[in-house]
Amino acid sequence: MRGHRTFSPPVIAGAVLFFTLGFRLSAVVAEIDGRQLAALRTTDSRAAGAGDGPAGLQPLPAYYATLAFLKDHYLGKLNSDSALTYAAIRGMLRPIDDPFTRFLDPAQYRALKEQNQGGYVGVGAMLDPHRTPDGGVRVRGLAPGTRAHSAGLRPADVILKVDGSSTRRLSLDRILRMLEGSANAPIHLTIRRGSRSMVVTIRRQWVERPIVESQMSEGHVGVIRLFEFNDRADAQVDEALTRLERLGLRALILDLRGNPGGTLDAAQEVASRFLPTGKTVVTMVQSGAEPEIRPVLEQKHNHRFNQRGRAIPLAVLVNRTSASAAEIVAGAIQDHRAGIVLGTRTYGKGLVQTVVPLHGGAAIAITSARYLTPNGTDINRRTDRRGGIIPDVIVEATEEDWKKRNDVQLRTALRLLHEQIGYRRPVPHSVHVSRVDLMGFPRR
Secondary structure: OOOOEOOOOOEEOOOOOOOEOOEOOOEEEOOOOHHHHHHHHHHHHHHHOOOOOOOOOOHHHHHHHHHHHHHHHOOOOOOOHHHHHHHHHHHHHHHHOOOOOEEEOHHHHHHHHHHHHOEEEEOOEEEOOOOOOOOOEEEEEEOOOOHHHHOOOOOOOEEEEEOOEEHHHOOHHHHHHHHOOOOOOEEEEEEEEOOEEEEEEEEOEEEEOOOEEEEEEHHHEEEEEEOOEOOOHHHHHHHHHHHHHHOOOOEEEEEOOOOOOEEHHHHHHHHHOOOOOOOEEEEEEOOOOOOEEEEOOHHHOOOOOOOOOOOOOEEEEEOOOOOOHHHHHHHHHHHOOOOEEEEOOOOOOOEEEEEEEOHHHOEEEEEEEEEEOOOOOEOOOEOOEOOOOOOOEEOOOOHHHHHOOEOHHHHHHHHHHHHHHOOOOOOOOOOEOOOHHHOOOOOO
């Protein structure tokens, strides 16, 4: 089943991310067919007589009676039945005190599915999170091949109005939502370019979000930065590995810093690129069920990381905002000694949510499992412990390092890999890279 989901910022027009402690849901999208829904309805009568409260409260009759009484007697104006039901579901989930168990309204659920698919319907513009003095929003960049460029939008343009609504009065999140919409639906942006103002009309389209950056460093050490794990992650990693191998790849750095997670399927696929056949990637543990073991996928062995005598040295970079699916991959590589993990302790999110669609386009996400690394380590943080993956080599980056664009973690990884492959030139004193939480298109 595809959709296990293991919720950072420039912001991307039309790409709405939903944060729970700053990280994505780990989820299993559970489709419910008509027979299952019928079975659920059959249980309504059982639940109605199965009150467990001190006065024998019957949940469903109590809800229906409250809704009916409100509609018949409330003096003011009520929201729609859907809005009241959504509020009731949120209220039901609140006492659980689990930030990952939550209700997703139709817009949130649609955005979650788009996030899994690796794209969104919008204009393909990356926006600067910092407003101009007059409340405008500056365009930082455009996704390649999108209609925004052909329609006349340019980097550094300042958006003043969206379909006639001034950006001064709108939050950035609201602007992002307005730039979303249906494919081919037009949107009118009033922009300022230099001293001139003009209106640009763009028809929205599906925009795939590149989530991988790759480059070749000194000594033919490749660097792949993976920003999240969605349905396109493995394919983009595969393409990057192929490009680097054509350039003479001798060692690789997989940069998972700032990666908030994604789908479990993508984590299994990406990890399989670097792990030996017959090994375990991750184990899922659910209440009252047998553990589910996710093995290495042998069909992913089309590169040199799994070949005896020809394996390419690997280093994995992590930090405190590497979470969930990123921790699955780092933990599996570490446990199987397929590479060295460097950086700082990761976030520690070892939980999985099941996302169950509801009528009307909404859904509920329920924490349903926890995962263990191949060695059986539970990395989930709790009140009594920090959790997370502890790197093999701890490398702290100071604020001064970031100000100077000096990536000490990357430098350390390069130095260690140079030693492994016998490359003897010293690593430059300063390695200039973008700050992890601002790298590349199209992070939010």
